[in-house]
Amino acid sequence: MSEGAGSGFLNAFSQTKVGNDTIFSWWARYQEAVSEGHDAVNGTIGALLEDSGELAINSIVDKVVRESPPVEISAYAPLKGLPAFLDLSITLALGDMREELESIGMNVTSTASPGGSGALFLAAANFADRGDKVLLRDRHWGPYDGFLSGCNLGIATYPLLPSGEITDSYLDINSLKESLSDLCSSQSKVMSWLNDPAHNPTGLSLTEQDRYDFLKCFIDSSLEHQDVSHTLLIDAAYHLYADQPHGWADTICQLLHDGISWPDNLLVTFALSLSKSHTIYGLRTGALVSIHPDKQVTDRIATVMGVTGRQTWSATSRLAQYSVSHIHGDEELANLWDDERERLELILGERRELFIKECGKLKVPINPTHDGFFAWMESEDPVHVANECAKLQVYLVPLTGGVRIGLCAIPTDKIQRVAKALSQALS
Numbered sequence: 001m002s003e004g005a006g007s008g009f010l011n012a013f014s015q016t017k018v019g020n021d022t023i024f025s026w027w028a029r030y031q032e033a034v035s036e037g038h039d040a041v042n043g044t045i046g047a048l049l050e051d052s053g054e055l056a057i058n059s060i061v062d063k064v065v066r067e068s069p070p071v072e073i074s075a076y077a078p079l080k081g082l083p084a085f086l087d088l089s090i091t092l093a094l095g096d097m098r099e100e101l102e103s104i105g106m107n108v109t110s111t112a113s114p115g116g117s118g119a120l121f122l123a124a125a126n127f128a129d130r131g132d133k134v135l136l137r138d139r140h141w142g143p144y145d146g147f148l149s150g151c152n153l154g155i156a157t158y159p160l161l162p163s164g165e166i167t168d169s170y171l172d173i174n175s176l177k178e179s180l181s182d183l184c185s186s187q188s189k190v191m192s193w194l195n196d197p198a199h200n201p202t203g204l205s206l207t208e209q210d211r212y213d214f215l216k217c218f219i220d221s222s223l224e225h226q227d228v229s230h231t232l233l234i235d236a237a238y239h240l241y242a243d244q245p246h247g248w249a250d251t252i253c254q255l256l257h258d259g260i261s262w263p264d265n266l267l268v269t270f271a272l273s274l275s276k277s278h279t280i281y282g283l284r285t286g287a288l289v290s291i292h293p294d295k296q297v298t299d300r301i302a303t304v305m306g307v308t309g310r311q312t313w314s315a316t317s318r319l320a321q322y323s324v325s326h327i328h329g330d331e332e333l334a335n336l337w338d339d340e341r342e343r344l345e346l347i348l349g350e351r352r353e354l355f356i357k358e359c360g361k362l363k364v365p366i367n368p369t370h371d372g373f374f375a376w377m378e379s380e381d382p383v384h385v386a387n388e389c390a391k392l393q394v395y396l397v398p399l400t401g402g403v404r405i406g407l408c409a410i411p412t413d414k415i416q417r418v419a420k421a422l423s424q425a426l427s
């Protein structure tokens, strides 16, 4: 099919949309290999699979969803979300620090969204001026580009890791400061998206000190550029599989305890996804949780996000909102959910530990990787590396600047084969 086909019907922006998603096309190659009878390894997809290759499903969530009353399945949810779910989403974003943050005068508002993707869309549509650039790390989840360009937003990037000497830090603070300052000199609103902890595609999690320095950099910039509004979006798509799931709420508390007063022109917002944490990828549920000291600001954000949702997808799935609220409102069910979540986190931890060990033995230069679903190897020719691995029936995903290794999908007993394939591809 020619890419020009249908152009008479499509507007100029739509004509820029091309092709199959890289991740899905490499997954299709894996499936083709299996159908040809190969003993292929699937490191392509971004869903957590059991060692058997079946989708990992949190059985408590599945049970509660199935036993939900008919009206919770059929009825619309309120446009901004079910009240119990909105309350829960704030706790899921902030963890134990929620109470403390609220007690020291921070106001929090939440809007339900179709997955983390919906929350990212709400932020893109409302927290940046059309034509402006949003600040990202150079390695980031590919769909960010589409969410942003769909809202007529560009991208500015800074490096994922500091260059030069190896230190304990995973943050290139000087590049961050420079990029932020550049944007402040040309825009009246600056927004940055940060997928932390458990970054997709690398599995990187910032350290406690990195988080402190990062947020301090935003506070300093907000104070220095009082006429520029700053929005820091924490994409928490994988945070409940991380060692420090609520590190960002801890960091906010820590800075406030250090006597730093919150600038009026700084907003922190969390894009929450229940897809992975509750294994309900297909039920499309998440939330945008925003925190600011001024209640008038958070109230206004609640209205704007509700209206944006109404004008885009109407309301978010009621069934998932009801089910997870029901689970977390019942101590016994919540504990059972958490046992299952922990089991899945341990599977990820075991695969990651083994992968790091095997790559270390074979001198495969993978990136630092700590939590979540993925690991990453930088490469100047990622397609070549992925093709070489595919010759050995190991399927990974070549992305901009490197190869993504979907630890979430690779059975533990196949991890060694993946490290070997990478090693051979490099030789």
Ligand SMILES: Cc1ncc(COP(=O)(O)O)c(C=O)c1O
Residues within 6 Å of the ligand: 046, 114, 115, 116, 117, 118, 141, 195, 200, 235, 237, 272, 273, 274, 275, 276, 281, 285, 286
């Ligand atoms: C980094 C990142 N952010 C957000 C999402 C959104 O997920 P969903 O829309 O399925 O909740 C994903 C899903 O893969 C992701 O990897």
